[in-house]
Amino acid sequence: MASANASYSVLEKPLGSAKHIRIVGIGAGASGINMVRTLRNNLTNYEHVIYEKNDNVGGTWEENSYPGCRCDVPSHNYQFSWKPNPDWSNFFSPAEEIKEYLWRVCEEERMSDVIKTQHKVTGAWWDEARGLWDVSIRNLSTGEDFRDQANFIVDASGILNNWKWPSLANLDRFQGDLIHTASWPKNFDWADKTVAVIGNGSTGVQIVPAIQPDAKQLYHLIRTPTWIVPPRVMSMMMMGGPAQEILGEIEMDEMENFTPAQIKKFKTQPEFYEKFVKAIECDSNRFFPTILTGSPVQAFATEKVTQYMTACLGGDEKLCKALVPTFPLGTRRITPAPRYLESLRAPNVELVLDGIARVVPEGIQLTSGAIVELDAIICASGFDNSFSPRFPVVGRHGNVQDIMKQETPKGYMSCALAGVPNYFTFFGPNAPIGHGSVFTLTEHIARYVTRIIRKCQNEGIKAIVPSDAAVRDYSEHIAAFMPRTAWSAPGRSWFKGGKEYGPVTALHPGSRIHFFHMLEQFRGEDWEYVYDNASQNRFSYLGNGFSSKELDPNANTTWYLDKEAASARL
Structure with a gap:
C-alpha cells in the first residue's frame, strides 16, 4: 500500500x-459598481479597491455628454435589478440621468471607500512564484506613480470607453473646432456654423438630429449605410409581443416622455411597476431570431424596417439608395434614431458619400477633389474595440497587448483569458455587448466571477486560469456558429473589429438568455489550478475535520432539515 505524501500535512483550519x-478592480462604470455590491454580499475576509481614471464614477456615461446622447435600451431595463428607479423621465434615458443614477447608487450604497477616482492603471505583471499581480497606478491629480498588488484583477474598463480619432490624413492641420463626441467640449456652440459630422454609428445618428436645427450647414459624411429601426414603443405595439398590453396603459407624450401621473404610478404601485419592467425585458429578449440569417423573423423585420426608412426619407430615391442597406438586418448594430432620417431631408443638411482624401486647414478634401469648407469637424468615429488592453498585462504567455494585436481575440465566456491567471474581464472577446441592457448582463457576469473567486478563497487555490484547450474549443464553437448570423455577413462593423470581412469578435454566439444560462454553472474541468499548499494536494482545504458551518455560534447547524432545503431542486 502506498504511503502518504511525506510533504503533506493537514491544514489546521x-x-x-x-x-x-x-x-484590484479597474473602472467604476456600471460593471465596476455592481461588482462592489456582489463582492460585499458574497465574500468575507477580503480587500477591494477600484482604480477609476475619471473624476467621477459612471464610465461611458460620465464621459459622453454630446447633444442627443441617450441610451437605446428602454430606461426601466437599463438599471440594476437591485436598484429600481421609477423616476426615469423618458422611455429611453438621457445620458445625464444615467450618470446621475450611477452617482446616486454609489452614494446610497456607500461605495466611495472602495473607489479611487483620478487613478489610472498603467500596467499589470503576474508573479507566478508569489501568485500575485503587481499593478502600476498613476495618481492623475498628483502625477505620482505607485505600485499595488492583488490576488485577483477584475478588469471592468469597458468596451465602449477608449475613444479614437478617425484615421484621416492631416487631421491635426484643421484650423477650426475639432471635436470627438466622447470628449465633447462644454462650451462648444454649433449655432450658425458650418459643421461636418463624420460617422453614422449609434452616436452619429443621435447627434445629427440634435444639432441640425441650429447649424448653418451640416455635412454628414458616411461610408456605409446603417439600419434605422422604428421607435421601440411603435415596434412593440405593432409586433404584438409581451409588452403590447401594458404599453397601452402607459402615459407618454409624443417624445416618449413619461407624464408626471405615470411616474407617480410607478412609484406608488410597485406591482404594476414590476409588471411593466418584466414585460419590456421579456420583449427585448425576443430579439435574437431577428439576426439569424434567412429566418422568417429576419425577413419580416427587414421588410418592415425598409418600409419605415423609406417613409422617413419621403421616398427620396437618392437618399433611399444611399441609406437603406443591402446587407442583412443586424450586420451592423441595429439602432433606433428618432428624427435622424427626417433631418437628412432638411435644406441645411447634405449627405456626403464621397471618401475623405485628407483634412486641410479650411476643412475636408474629398476623393473627388472637392473641398468642403468648415467651421467644425465632429468625429463620431467610435472606440478602440480591439480588446487589446490599454496598458501592459503580462501573464504566462507574455503581454496580452501583443497577443491581441497578432491574433484573433479569444477569451473564455468573455470573462477570462488563456494564460492570464486570476484575471477576469467584463465584456471581453465575444461578450453579449449587443444583447440588451448592460446592467443586467453585468450582474450575471459579476456573480459568475465572484463564485470563482470564492472557490479560490475557500479551497486554497493560489492561481486559476482557463486552459488553452478550453479557450481553443470555445473559440472553435464561436467560429462555427457565427455564419448563422447577420453579424458575420459582409459589411463594415465594430462587431468584426471595424472590418468588412472577418471573424466576429465582439458578440456572444447565442441569445441573451443563452448567455445567462451558460454562466449558471462553473465548469471546473475547463480550468487549471495551482494550490497554496506545497504538495499541490487539491483536498488540503478539507482541513481539520470540522466545518465552519458548525463552529459559528449563530449558524443554523441543521439547515438540511429545513423545509426549503429538503424540497430544493438540484
Missing part, C-alpha cells in the same frame, strides 16, 4: 475557511 485576499 475548518472546511469553509476563507483565506484573506486582495482584489
Whole structure:
C-alpha cells in the first residue's frame, strides 16, 4: 500500500475557511459598481479597491455628454435589478440621468471607500512564484506613480470607453473646432456654423438630429449605410409581443416622455411597476431570431424596417439608395434614431458619400477633389474595440497587448483569458455587448466571477486560469456558429473589429438568455489550478475535520432539515 505524501500535512483550519485576499478592480462604470455590491454580499475576509481614471464614477456615461446622447435600451431595463428607479423621465434615458443614477447608487450604497477616482492603471505583471499581480497606478491629480498588488484583477474598463480619432490624413492641420463626441467640449456652440459630422454609428445618428436645427450647414459624411429601426414603443405595439398590453396603459407624450401621473404610478404601485419592467425585458429578449440569417423573423423585420426608412426619407430615391442597406438586418448594430432620417431631408443638411482624401486647414478634401469648407469637424468615429488592453498585462504567455494585436481575440465566456491567471474581464472577446441592457448582463457576469473567486478563497487555490484547450474549443464553437448570423455577413462593423470581412469578435454566439444560462454553472474541468499548499494536494482545504458551518455560534447547524432545503431542486 502506498504511503502518504511525506510533504503533506493537514491544514489546521475548518472546511469553509476563507483565506484573506486582495482584489484590484479597474473602472467604476456600471460593471465596476455592481461588482462592489456582489463582492460585499458574497465574500468575507477580503480587500477591494477600484482604480477609476475619471473624476467621477459612471464610465461611458460620465464621459459622453454630446447633444442627443441617450441610451437605446428602454430606461426601466437599463438599471440594476437591485436598484429600481421609477423616476426615469423618458422611455429611453438621457445620458445625464444615467450618470446621475450611477452617482446616486454609489452614494446610497456607500461605495466611495472602495473607489479611487483620478487613478489610472498603467500596467499589470503576474508573479507566478508569489501568485500575485503587481499593478502600476498613476495618481492623475498628483502625477505620482505607485505600485499595488492583488490576488485577483477584475478588469471592468469597458468596451465602449477608449475613444479614437478617425484615421484621416492631416487631421491635426484643421484650423477650426475639432471635436470627438466622447470628449465633447462644454462650451462648444454649433449655432450658425458650418459643421461636418463624420460617422453614422449609434452616436452619429443621435447627434445629427440634435444639432441640425441650429447649424448653418451640416455635412454628414458616411461610408456605409446603417439600419434605422422604428421607435421601440411603435415596434412593440405593432409586433404584438409581451409588452403590447401594458404599453397601452402607459402615459407618454409624443417624445416618449413619461407624464408626471405615470411616474407617480410607478412609484406608488410597485406591482404594476414590476409588471411593466418584466414585460419590456421579456420583449427585448425576443430579439435574437431577428439576426439569424434567412429566418422568417429576419425577413419580416427587414421588410418592415425598409418600409419605415423609406417613409422617413419621403421616398427620396437618392437618399433611399444611399441609406437603406443591402446587407442583412443586424450586420451592423441595429439602432433606433428618432428624427435622424427626417433631418437628412432638411435644406441645411447634405449627405456626403464621397471618401475623405485628407483634412486641410479650411476643412475636408474629398476623393473627388472637392473641398468642403468648415467651421467644425465632429468625429463620431467610435472606440478602440480591439480588446487589446490599454496598458501592459503580462501573464504566462507574455503581454496580452501583443497577443491581441497578432491574433484573433479569444477569451473564455468573455470573462477570462488563456494564460492570464486570476484575471477576469467584463465584456471581453465575444461578450453579449449587443444583447440588451448592460446592467443586467453585468450582474450575471459579476456573480459568475465572484463564485470563482470564492472557490479560490475557500479551497486554497493560489492561481486559476482557463486552459488553452478550453479557450481553443470555445473559440472553435464561436467560429462555427457565427455564419448563422447577420453579424458575420459582409459589411463594415465594430462587431468584426471595424472590418468588412472577418471573424466576429465582439458578440456572444447565442441569445441573451443563452448567455445567462451558460454562466449558471462553473465548469471546473475547463480550468487549471495551482494550490497554496506545497504538495499541490487539491483536498488540503478539507482541513481539520470540522466545518465552519458548525463552529459559528449563530449558524443554523441543521439547515438540511429545513423545509426549503429538503424540497430544493438540484
